[in-house]
Amino acid sequence: MKNLNTFDVVIVGSGIAGLSAAIEAINANVSVCLVEKLPSPGGNSLISDGGIGVVNSDLQQSRSVKDSVELLKTDMLRAGGHINDPELVEIVASQSNEVYEWSKTLGVKYMDRVDIFGGHSVPRCLTPKNKSGRDIVDVLYQHAKKQGVTFYFKTMFDDVIFEDGIAKAIIVRQNYRPSHNSKNKQVTISINKSLIITSGGFGSDKDLIAKHSNLPWNIESTNLPTATGEVINSIEKIGGQLIHMEEIQLGPWTSVDEKGFGLGPLYGDYIALPKGILIDPKTAKRIVDETADRKIVSDAMLNIGRFALGLTDDKIIKDSEWDISKLLKKKIVRSFKTLDDLALHYGIRVTYLKESVQQYNELIKQKKPDPLGKDLTDKTTIDTPPFYGMRMSTRVHHTMGGLRINPASQVLDRNGHPLKNLYAAGEASGGIHGKSRLGSMAITECMVMGRIAGKTAAQ
Template sequence: MSTNTNNETMQTVTRRVDAAVIGSGFAGLSAAYEAAKLGKRVLLIDKMPNPGGNSVMNAGQIAAVGSPNQEKAGIKDSVELMKQDMLDAGVSLNHPNLLEKMISQSWDTVKWTMTEFGIQYRDRLTQMGGHSVPRTLSTMNHSGRDIIDPMLSKIQYMPNVKLEMKTKFERFILEKNDENGQDEVAGIEVSHNGVTQDVICDKGVILASGGFSADIPFRKIQVPTFGEKVMSTNQPGATAEVIKESLKISALPVQLSHIQLGPWTSPDESGFGLAPFFCIGAGFPYGIIIDPDTSTRFVNELGNRYERSMAILKMCHPVVCMTDSEGAKHSLEKDLTKLEPTLKAHNSIEEVAEEYGMDPIVLRETIDKYNASVAMGEDEDFGKLLREDAAPLVKFPFYSVRLWPKVHHCMGGLHINSDAQVMHVDGYPIKGLFAAGEVTGGVHGGDRLGSCATLDCIAFGRIAGKNVATFNKKKEGDLHNVAT
């Protein structure tokens, strides 16, 4: 029972669709589009007032093997090499079947965004930390909106897709399968403007609700040190209620305590901020990270995110990322004035030292030593992969930002198989329940490489959408597996 605005008691509203998708980011939109394209009636819901979730805060980057961009640049890459990079970063906790599925479809996934939605990418590839070779494509404006907005525009004109915001998932509606006695997902209960609705799903439910980086109580249970004092890059809707309700119906969790910190965030701005756009494109590949207490480097600027974040945290204070005016040209945000006051400009090494309380003599020695490494083409101190166009830090003004890690991504989540079906704790797929994106776990293992989340969301969102559309609840395991 529920109550309307006139306080009159009425029956809960019941609706019927083929599939319901929870979450309107990369994964949810990809899933909804694929299911609708196969003629299914899709309800796409999001509890927030605006669509896109964390995906709109994304830097518009996606990793892919075998792109024409790599071929043009003479970059040798392979599924096995990317797989090994992700295993190295994930300390081999990644599930091989999910890795293989995602990476083998990586370029096809990017092509799909181009052909279906007209999304454009820059010719130049980005070298992300932890990747052995440049393989990351960037949208024209380096923004997740470059992907989200075209997806939304196309979906909103599809007559068989209904997008509803401020609609909150409350619980699963289950029914007993007469053949085996197992519970299967028949639909979901949602609330909108104080009215409860039962949504019956003839095909199934797709979870694409994202991670729980902004859910401090749940996050702190997994990693007690990631409490109130650790900020997050995520939007406030990144909470754990979908995962918790899934656990209530015996969905199998995987690696929930593996929570990633972003090493490129600044304590001088809230949320994701703008510092990452400078660090990812310019500061890390074309500059150095310095401990202000010692005025020296202390980490590989292009190591994986875990290595860099932990190295910074060991300093017990913010550190400094710096490059010169030539390196700054590679900033993802080209208008550097937009990065002020977080980004500082300096006309001499002495100005840098004064700004951060460094020793100017030691700082100059650190820069000279790094410049010598660039000239040799090898970083003997920390093993940083130096790009062919790397240059010595000599052109003023120098630019710098302070860094302190923030919670950014939850590697752990619900266990899925390669068909994007959510798995029961007893080892079988929960009938009628699919998931994609950050709500799932196993793809990234112990730590995620940059630009792999976008690929994860879109690739498995597509798989979930296609498979829910072809799923027959009347037959156990009836999946056509038409992933790509």
């Protein structure tokens, strides 16, 4: 087989984890190439909101939010059902501010706001200026290119040549097109030092999801269709250990009225769950503590077996300072002058709905504990028209499982020993989030562990 080229460090996957690794590796004066099956960089990172969870950021401090590494660790371990690796959690939490500052130094710009998602104890999510992962990907990609990283796009990783316990080369197909089952000739790229796997999660890999979970075959996904697990499968074959493959996160804030990730999460994730209520249209009863982590909310949604209605009012929308005009125009979110109109539209019994909303408002007014366990301290009543509703559903969003790594980002074998020159970071790795990843902690993880992988792999 023809050898295309030889590099000190070879990286597979050009999302935020891969780009972060590439930048750190090239900084160490080694030759670096990055292989990507798509025609351009970014993967799921590009279509993400780019929300990054940061402890003690300048934006948190300017709002006097009291936070600590310990508190973020506690939140991540609680959401993760304490099956996550505490050492890896500590690394991600303690370096969150460092990577946020690093991204700013490279040129990423953030909005002047701090949001809170389910399962976080305090607001700590920062959002790039255009509320898009593209803001981060573009900056990292341009920087990596300028520093001399070689990029091979439309280049599909097929396998790894692994001899004497060392990754010697990867086998790739160039001019790859996901829509065609291309039979292009395979070539190798030889590795002088290390191989880093940053090929992302498998949220669109129906076979792998079916193998590891009981989720319905037809469940939708927020991921790119190319988010598949062929790379981690190859690494497993040569002895890499997989961990938590059955932990597949559903995102409980998409709209049933659009496909994929869509626009709905702006209302669902940033407004309705943290500030509004989620009700079963059949009973008009709230179904869960809306601020709980994604797993708890998704399980409650699956339990009712139909869409859940995310309900807010004018006060909540204005207070959020988000512009939802696009969602209203596309009828993903609808507004109603009265609760009667809203009930009629969604087929909810008016009396049930009014009773439910009134009960919720009374809890807040009388400062009573919420029977569903939500902390109502800073919550507002739902009583100011217009009222807003979105038919919410849950979809595959994140795969917590993947290649098991140690704090140096080395891939471990089935006995827990590091494979000599093999590293992984980002969603291709597993063990950091356990049973449930908290919103905004994937981007943080990708930057922290990607940078570590890049630095150590180049040594």
